[in-house]
Amino acid sequence: MKIEPTQVNIAKIIKEQTKLEESEEVVHLLLIEWYLRKQLSTKKLAGKVKLPLPLVSAIKKELVKLGLASNKVGTGLTRKGKLYVEQQLGWAAINKEYYLKVTDSKEEQASLKEVMAEELTVGIVGRPSVAVAYDQAFATIETIVERAFLLLEKPDFINKHILFLGDDDLSSLAVGLLIKKLKASGRTKSIEKLTVYELSPDVIHCINTSAKKMDLDIVCQHLDFREGSLSKYKNQFDYIYVDPPYTLSGLKLFLSRAISCSRLEHAHIFLSFGEKAPKNQLALQKLIGLQNLVIEKIKPNFNQYSGASIIGGVSTLYELTTQIDSYPAVLAESSYSDYIYTGELRPRNVVYQCCRCGKEYTVGLYTEMTIEELKRKKCSICANDTFLRIDTKKLPDLQEQHSLGKHYLIELKNCPKEKLTSVPLVEQLMLQIADGCKLTRVQHYFHQFEPWGVSGVIILAESHLTIHTWPEKNYAAVDLFVCSDLSSESHFTSLLLTLFEGKEIECRCIIRGNVS
The missing domain is CATH 1.10.10.10 (Winged helix-like DNA-binding domain superfamily/Winged helix DNA-binding domain)
Known part of the structure; x- marks a missing residue:
C-alpha cells in the first residue's frame, strides 16, 4: 500500500x-x-x-x-x-532504532556529539579568517554541534526545508552531518534539504568544499540581505538558523528576512543574539512581539564563540515560532539602507605597534584593514605577526539615530460609566490631563455618539491626545503622541487613572520615527 x-x-x-x-x-x-x-x-x-x-x-x-x-x-x-x-x-529514510537510542540516552547523545565534533574538525577545510567588519566571530565546534541537536527536540524536522540565513559559523555542516548519522543503513537517497544564504564568497567556498569532503548535500546561494531580493524565497522554509550582527538594526533586518523566508503558522526560528544591556534586551523582546513571533524557549549562554569580546564571547539562543499573522518589519521586496554592523554604527580606528620593530599601523573602518588581515600580511619591515594595541581613535558617528517622538497607547478598564458617557465631562477631564502634564493645547474637538460614547482629539504643539470611550464596557482607549519627553510619564498615567476612576490601566510606549 x-x-x-x-x-x-x-x-x-x-x-x-x-x-x-x-x-x-x-x-x-x-x-x-x-x-x-x-x-x-x-x-x-x-x-x-x-x-x-x-x-x-x-x-x-x-x-x-x-x-x-x-x-x-x-x-x-x-x-x-x-x-x-x-x-x-520522510521516516523511511531514518534509522528509527538509532534515533530513539540517541534521543533517549544521554550517554549515547554525548558520544555522538563527541564523534561529530571530531569529524567536523577534520572535515572543515579552507575556513576564512574572521571578518570583524561584519561582526563575525566563529562559534565553537561544540556550539554548532549543539545547534544541530536542537532538531532532535522536534521529530517533525525530517524531510523539512532548513535554511541558514548567513552561516559563517558553518552550522549547516553540523546539521547535515547529524542527519547523515541518522540515515537508515543502505539509504543512498538524500533526505537533507539544507540551504545557505550567505554574503561572503569565502564562507560559501568553505561550506561547498567541506560539504563535498564530508559527502553532505548543502545548497549555497550568494545573497546580500540588505537588498530587496528575497521575493522568490518567500515562505519556503520550516526551520531557520540566524545569527545576526550585534546591533539592533542588524537584528531587525536578519529577523525580518527569516520571517519572509519561513512558512507561516508553524516555522521554527533559532535566533542567536548576545545583547545584554537591559534597554536593548527590552527592544529585542518588543521586536519579537511586534512581528507576532512566539518565544518557545530562551537558552542563555548557549552559544560559545572564539572572540566576540563585545558580547563576552557568548550569546543567547532564542527558539521562536511563526504564527499565521507573523510579518517582517522589513518587507522581502524592500532594500534596507540603515547601518547594521557595529563598526558602521560606532566607527573607530585602532593603532597597533609591531612588537618587534615598533612600526605603527592604523586599522579600522576607513583603512580597509582589520587586525586579522594585518597579522596575516605581517609587518612590512620585519615580517613579524604580533602587534600591540596602543591607541583608539573614535571617529564621528556615520549615523546618529534619533526618534521623532513617543507614542503612548493606554487602555483604561473598569471605569464608572458616568465618567465615559458625555462630552462635557470627558472633554473637561482630557483638557485637565493635558494641562496637568504641561502640554501645549492648540485646538480640540469632541463628538457625542448615540446612545452613548465619546470620541475626542486635542491637537497639541507637541502632537496630539485622543480618547474613545465605550461606557457599556467601562472602557476607554487613550492615545498620546508627543515629540518631546513628558515631564513625568508616571504622572500622566496617574492622572488618567485618578480622573477617570479606572481600576486598571495598561500602557505601551512606542518609539516613533527612528531616523538619521
Whole structure:
C-alpha cells in the first residue's frame, strides 16, 4: 500500500474536525511520536506533543476514522498509518532504532556529539579568517554541534526545508552531518534539504568544499540581505538558523528576512543574539512581539564563540515560532539602507605597534584593514605577526539615530460609566490631563455618539491626545503622541487613572520615527 502525495491532506482534515487551534503540523508530530514509540498511552502522547488530553483523544479518534490508527487496546498505528509516516513524513529514510537510542540516552547523545565534533574538525577545510567588519566571530565546534541537536527536540524536522540565513559559523555542516548519522543503513537517497544564504564568497567556498569532503548535500546561494531580493524565497522554509550582527538594526533586518523566508503558522526560528544591556534586551523582546513571533524557549549562554569580546564571547539562543499573522518589519521586496554592523554604527580606528620593530599601523573602518588581515600580511619591515594595541581613535558617528517622538497607547478598564458617557465631562477631564502634564493645547474637538460614547482629539504643539470611550464596557482607549519627553510619564498615567476612576490601566510606549 503506497500513500500518494496527491491524496487528501490528513492533517488539514483533522484540524478542521477537531477545531484545532494549533497548526496542522501538530497532527504530524503526534503521528511521528506514535510511530516511534508505538503503544503510547493518551496521557504520555499528550505530554509529548504538549496538547490537552481531550484534544489528543479527539485527534486519535479522527485517525481511527481515517484508518491510520487502531482503536483496539494495546495497539497503535495501522499499516496505513506507518506507511504515511514513512512515505509522506520522510521516516523511511531514518534509522528509527538509532534515533530513539540517541534521543533517549544521554550517554549515547554525548558520544555522538563527541564523534561529530571530531569529524567536523577534520572535515572543515579552507575556513576564512574572521571578518570583524561584519561582526563575525566563529562559534565553537561544540556550539554548532549543539545547534544541530536542537532538531532532535522536534521529530517533525525530517524531510523539512532548513535554511541558514548567513552561516559563517558553518552550522549547516553540523546539521547535515547529524542527519547523515541518522540515515537508515543502505539509504543512498538524500533526505537533507539544507540551504545557505550567505554574503561572503569565502564562507560559501568553505561550506561547498567541506560539504563535498564530508559527502553532505548543502545548497549555497550568494545573497546580500540588505537588498530587496528575497521575493522568490518567500515562505519556503520550516526551520531557520540566524545569527545576526550585534546591533539592533542588524537584528531587525536578519529577523525580518527569516520571517519572509519561513512558512507561516508553524516555522521554527533559532535566533542567536548576545545583547545584554537591559534597554536593548527590552527592544529585542518588543521586536519579537511586534512581528507576532512566539518565544518557545530562551537558552542563555548557549552559544560559545572564539572572540566576540563585545558580547563576552557568548550569546543567547532564542527558539521562536511563526504564527499565521507573523510579518517582517522589513518587507522581502524592500532594500534596507540603515547601518547594521557595529563598526558602521560606532566607527573607530585602532593603532597597533609591531612588537618587534615598533612600526605603527592604523586599522579600522576607513583603512580597509582589520587586525586579522594585518597579522596575516605581517609587518612590512620585519615580517613579524604580533602587534600591540596602543591607541583608539573614535571617529564621528556615520549615523546618529534619533526618534521623532513617543507614542503612548493606554487602555483604561473598569471605569464608572458616568465618567465615559458625555462630552462635557470627558472633554473637561482630557483638557485637565493635558494641562496637568504641561502640554501645549492648540485646538480640540469632541463628538457625542448615540446612545452613548465619546470620541475626542486635542491637537497639541507637541502632537496630539485622543480618547474613545465605550461606557457599556467601562472602557476607554487613550492615545498620546508627543515629540518631546513628558515631564513625568508616571504622572500622566496617574492622572488618567485618578480622573477617570479606572481600576486598571495598561500602557505601551512606542518609539516613533527612528531616523538619521
